[in-house]
Each structure stands twice: as structure tokens, then as C-alpha cells.
Amino acid sequence: MTSFPATARRVRDQSLDPRVRRVRLRNCLDHFAPFGFRATWNSLAATHCIPDRIEEDPASLVLALEELEAARALVPPQAAAFAALRRRQKRDGQRVPATLHPWDSWGCHAIAYCPEPQRFPAESLPVVVGRVLEACAAGTDPVARCMVCGSHDRRPRMACPNCGVLPGGRNNPV
Ligand SMILES: [Zn+2]
Secondary structure, eight states, X not given: OOOHHHHHHHHHOTTSOHHHHHHHHHHHHHHOOTTOHHHHHHHHHHHTTOOSSGGGOTHHHHHHHHHHHHHHTTHHHHHHHHHHHHHHHHHTTXXXXXXXXXXXXXXXXXXXXXXXXXXXXXXXXXXXHHHHHHHHHTTOOTTTSOTXXXXXXXXXXSOOTTTOOOTTTTTSOO
């Protein structure tokens, strides 16, 4: 599979057919789709008004890509900070708490997985991804409180009834 940056360059390549560029944007979601593939696509398409006839507004693809890239850029610094914290805790002989670490356990893909493709948070991807990463770093209990919208109306292994996010993702719901 080609890398995210290489695929993103194809989305911006105005020499390509807009329909090809749209396919490339979808290919970017194979690498990074915070809500899962379908919900992330629906969120980007709604926010940036990506038309069915993409020839009418190919620039919408680039705006959607920029939102996706902004969310993706948040992950490495947080992952590095988390690794440093773990090293400090180990060095100090602290018992390492079972803090969630999405970049290891779920990958950054589907970090705020929405099982229903039409139900996803209203906020932008960077806002939601940033909130999940902060909640993980702070050791927030995802069962007591939704990491995305803060709702206390949580049922274990069920998507949040307020924002649609299922913490832990498809494979490891909490
Ligand atoms: Zn929620």
C-alpha cells in the first residue's frame, strides 16, 4: 500500500481526473480514519459539501484532506509524550497504571470509532482526535464518561448514545 503522504499528494494533483482524486482521498482513509472508514468519509463529505458529481467542486477534496491531515498530525507528539511518561514511571519504580494508549492498542486508525456510519460527532476530526488523546493521557475512565462528548450516559461495549463513538474501537470495545 502506498503511504499516506504519497496518497495525499494524488488528492492535490490537479492534473488527475477529479474522480481519481476522490478515490485517492478514500484511500487516505485506509491509513487514517478516526471514526472508522465509512463514518469518517460521511463526516468529511458533510463538512466540506463533497458533491456526488465531483467535477463540480474538486477543491472540496483538498479541504477534506486538510482536515484529515490536521487530525493525523496530532497523534505522533502525543504518542511520544506518552512513551516518555511510561519511561519515567518505570525508572521511578512506579507501578504502571493501565492507562489507555490508543496508538498501541488500536492504532491511530478508528481512534473514535463510530459503528453507525451516519452517527458521528458534529465537531471536526482534529477536535475529536485531540480530545481522545488528551483523555487517554489523563487516564480518563472511558466506561464512566464518554471521552469525546463527556456524556455519563455510557453503557459498556455500546456506542455513546450522544455522539456515536464506541471507545476501544471495533475489536476491543470498552
Ligand atoms: Zn459521546
